[in-house]
Amino acid sequence: MHYPAPWTDIGGHEMLPRAMHDEVARFNSIAHLNLFLAQRVVPKVRTAYERRAKVSYRLRHGKDPGDRREVDEAIRRDPAYRAWSALRRNAMEMRQQAGRSLVLRQARELRDRASALNVGSPRLRLDAGLDIPAYVGAVDAHLMPGGYTAELAPDDVAAAANYDAGMFATVGGSAGPWNDAAGRALVAWLQHQHPQFKPRRIVDLGCGVGHNTLPLRRAFPDAEVIGIDVAAPMLRYGHARARALGVEDVCFWQEDATCTSLPDASCDLVYTTMVLHETSHSALPRLFREAQRLLRPGGLTLHLEQPPYRGLEPFEQFLRDWDGRYNTEPFWSALNETALPALLERAGFEPRAVFESSCEPPARAAAAATKQEDFGRAPRWYAVGAWQQGLEHGQSNP
Numbered sequence: 001m002h003y004p005a006p007w008t009d010i011g012g013h014e015m016l017p018r019a020m021h022d023e024v025a026r027f028n029s030i031a032h033l034n035l036f037l038a039q040r041v042v043p044k045v046r047t048a049y050e051r052r053a054k055v056s057y058r059l060r061h062g063k064d065p066g067d068r069r070e071v072d073e074a075i076r077r078d079p080a081y082r083a084w085s086a087l088r089r090n091a092m093e094m095r096q097q098a099g100r101s102l103v104l105r106q107a108r109e110l111r112d113r114a115s116a117l118n119v120g121s122p123r124l125r126l127d128a129g130l131d132i133p134a135y136v137g138a139v140d141a142h143l144m145p146g147g148y149t150a151e152l153a154p155d156d157v158a159a160a161a162n163y164d165a166g167m168f169a170t171v172g173g174s175a176g177p178w179n180d181a182a183g184r185a186l187v188a189w190l191q192h193q194h195p196q197f198k199p200r201r202i203v204d205l206g207c208g209v210g211h212n213t214l215p216l217r218r219a220f221p222d223a224e225v226i227g228i229d230v231a232a233p234m235l236r237y238g239h240a241r242a243r244a245l246g247v248e249d250v251c252f253w254q255e256d257a258t259c260t261s262l263p264d265a266s267c268d269l270v271y272t273t274m275v276l277h278e279t280s281h282s283a284l285p286r287l288f289r290e291a292q293r294l295l296r297p298g299g300l301t302l303h304l305e306q307p308p309y310r311g312l313e314p315f316e317q318f319l320r321d322w323d324g325r326y327n328t329e330p331f332w333s334a335l336n337e338t339a340l341p342a343l344l345e346r347a348g349f350e351p352r353a354v355f356e357s358s359c360e361p362p363a364r365a366a367a368a369a370t371k372q373e374d375f376g377r378a379p380r381w382y383a384v385g386a387w388q389q390g391l392e393h394g395q396s397n398p
Contacts, residue, residue, distance in 0.1 A: 004031040004172025010165070011177035014244035015113060015157075015237060017103050017165045026098040027169035033091050035172055041084045042319065048080035049315055068309070068317035075318075089326050092143050092170075099166035100145070100158075107158045110237075114157045117240035123251045124239040126232050130254055135280040136230055140328050142170075148208070148231040160209050160237030167211075174379065175211075176361070182273035182304050183212030185359035185381055187219040189302075193357075199223050199268030203294065205257035205287065206275035210238035210250065216269075217250050223268075226251040228260055258286035260294070267294040270301045273381075277305060277335045284331075284338070288347035297390020301344075304359055304381040309336040340384040349386035357383045 007027040010016070019027070049071070057065055057074035065071045075081045103110060118124050132149055141147045150159045167179050175181040190197055200223055204213045207227030217225045229235055232254055239252040255261060257275075270291040276284060291301040309317040317336075324332030344354045360380040 002035075004028075004035050004174075005168075006173075007031070007169055009173055009177055010168045011179075013241055014117070015110070015161070015164075015241045017106060017110060017161050019102055019165070023098065023102050026094070027166070030091055030095045030098060031169045031172045033087070033094075034170065037084060037088055037091065041087070045075075045078075045080045045084050045319075046315065048078050049075050053078050053081075065314050067314050068321050071314045071318035072321075085322065085326065088322065092327060095166055095170055096143050096145070096162070098169070099162035102165060103158045103161040104152075107152065107156065110157050110161050111153065111155050114236050114240040115155055117243045118236060121239065121243075123249070124235065125251070125253045126235065127254045128232075130230060130256065132230050133256065133258075133280075133283060135283060135331065136278070139278075139330065141278065143328055148229075148234055151233055155236065157233050157237040157240070159231075160234045163234070164209055164211075164237065164241070178214070179211045180215050181361045181379065182359075182381060183215030184361045186212070186271060186273065186302060186304060186383075187215050188362045189357065189359040189383065191219070194300075197269075197300065199299070201267045202226070202269045203228060203260075203262065203267050203271070205260075205270060205272050205291070206278070207238065207252065208234045210242055210252065212273040213238070213250060214242060214245065214247055216271075217247055224251070225249070226253060226262075228253050228255050228257050230254065230256055258283055258290050260290060262294055264293055265296045268296055268299045270294050270299070271303065273304045274306070276303055276340075277329060277332050279335075280331055281334060284335070285343055285347060288344055292344075292348040292386075292388070295388035297388055299388040300385060301349075301388075302383055302385035303340070304383050305335070307358075307380075307382040308340075344384065344386045350389050353387040353389060355385060357385070359383045 007019070007024050053075035054064055057070070065074050136147065137149045139147050144159065144162065146159060148159060148163070152158055164179065167175070176184070199220055202216050202220060202223050202225045204216065204225070204227045207213045207229050208231070210227050213225060213227040216223075227235075227238065227250060235252040235254055242250050279287060295301060306320070309320065312320070321333055323329045341354045341356060345351050358380055
């Protein structure tokens, strides 16, 4: 069993909540519990499925479970599964309680630090009149009360600070000290697959606090980089966090990612990282159409997500589906039943320009050389994307 990185290895910056000994210990305990459940308890659940639940299902139906729903029917009452599921839910609840207790005791201080870093910046654009989509504003994402848009006071950043501090514990540090492994994976994919691609305007749709926005700024220092999100607390915190890290020129705009204010054919790279599963049946095709509208000829849209269920055995699909049922991810399961390449084609991209791939962060040695170490086992992301017609792939207008 490998062990998660201690919370004290998180990348420090002026906006990060200041944790005391017991708060650090809570985060570390939660990280260890999550890893224990994944490495030690899940194999026990699989054994219970193979030896008890599948056999019982076969006796009742004359066949083995053929999909995740039939696996659910077979094992949902099994004590091994029920124990794992309850513990995993409790771990997420404890993670949110630990994060909220950390930030709420210093909410005013965090707000004031963010305000001081944000004051006078034309790169932070907020819209108090923006209509927040229900799939964001009405969902307690990842059991976070109020979700990403919750504001307890004017200029609040508590939800964003909770997300930043707690994510490191949730994934055991595997996204790296800055929680930016997906952004670094996207950069590594571009540099390996299309080294000639030099975007001039980059747009991160659903940027959150900018974890996966800043790696694109580092990789393409001459490009204009714009992060777009509907959640004002995330943008306030994200802009202040960027400035605290010495990044002054990334824009953070409060807009709907499915209908931005950017002109037609004005962008070279439009991307998302772990955003599609937090949209909806109606929003997802609109987001793809918006990406198609924004791209110049030769531009690229790329979207990183968890690998789809396609090709996975039914039991593995069932385990992966847990977030859609018990972790306040209402679109999680539906996304995995959506043919994303076909949806990109319907958005206006040529079929020959649509592709699927995979992205992962640089190898440990390469990451260490740039002081972007991976802690634990960094994930590999499924990537789906398309090139805008007009020029050869990877080229942009002069």
